[in-house]
Amino acid sequence: xxxxxxxxxxxxxxxxxxxxxxxxxxxxxxxxxxxxxxxxxxxxxxxxxxxxxxxxxxxxxxxxxxxxxxxxxxxxxxxxxxxxxxxxxxxxxxxxxxxxxxxxxxxxxxxxxxxxxxxxxxxxxxxxxxxxxxxxxxxxxxxxx
Numbered sequence: 210x211x212x213x214x215x216x217x218x219x220x221x222x223x224x225x226x227x228x229x230x231x232x233x234x235x236x237x238x239x240x241x242x243x244x245x246x247x248x249x250x251x252x253x254x255x256x257x258x259x260x261x262x263x264x265x266x267x268x269x270x271x272x273x274x275x276x277x278x279x280x281x282x283x284x285x286x287x288x289x290x291x292x293x294x295x296x297x298x299x300x301x302x303x304x305x306x307x308x309x310x311x312x313x314x315x316x317x318x319x320x321x322x323x324x325x326x327x328x329x330x331x332x333x334x335x336x337x338x339x340x341x342x343x344x345x346x347x348x349x350x351x352x353x354x
Contacts, residue, residue, distance in 0.1 A: 262339050262344060263344060263345065265304075265305070265308065265339075266308065266337040266339065266344040266345040267337075267345055267347070269296070269299065269300075269305065269308060269310060269337050270310070270335045270336075270337050270345050270347035271347065272296055272299060273294075273295070273296050273310050273312065273335045273337075274333060274335050274347060274349045276294050276295075276296050277291045277294045277312065277314075277333055277335075277349075277351060278349070278351055279294075280293070280294040282329075282331075282351065282352075282353045282354065283314070283331075284327065284353065287316060288313065288314050288315050288316065289314035289315075289316065289327075289331050289351075290314070291312050291314055291333070292312060294312070295310060295312060296310065307339055307340045308337060308338065308339055309337070309338045309341075310335060310336070310337055310338075311335070311336040311338070312333070312334070312335055312336075313333075313334045313336075314331050314332065314333050314334070314351070315331065315332045315334075316331055317330045317331060317332055317350075327353075329352055329353030330350060330351075330352060330353070331350065331351045332348060332349075332350055333348065333349050333350065333351050334346060334347070334348050335347045335348075335349070
């Protein structure tokens, strides 16, 4: 009498369990997928962190540039000194603890009538650093009003 067959055409009793090799291969594939997933998460986290730092640096630089534009025009010093206009009140807040701002200014002479006369125009450069690493340079201009 022929044996009873299952849907795959195997006779009952011929089925064997999963071999150790098949189990190890399945575990290796699962481990590789898990490692790739964790590496992707780490990369995404780093990208979000760096993006957040750059966004903060841009905001600080724009705020600093606006603060300088609101300060009195320095036509006494060469190069102009706007260190008194530094936005220290913002930088003292805990979320900006690791950020710093450097300000440099240079006299421009569009009429080319001498270096001691800036013709009422100065180029301002604001540099934002995070933990000593430069993140952003923003340039703007200050006009004498």
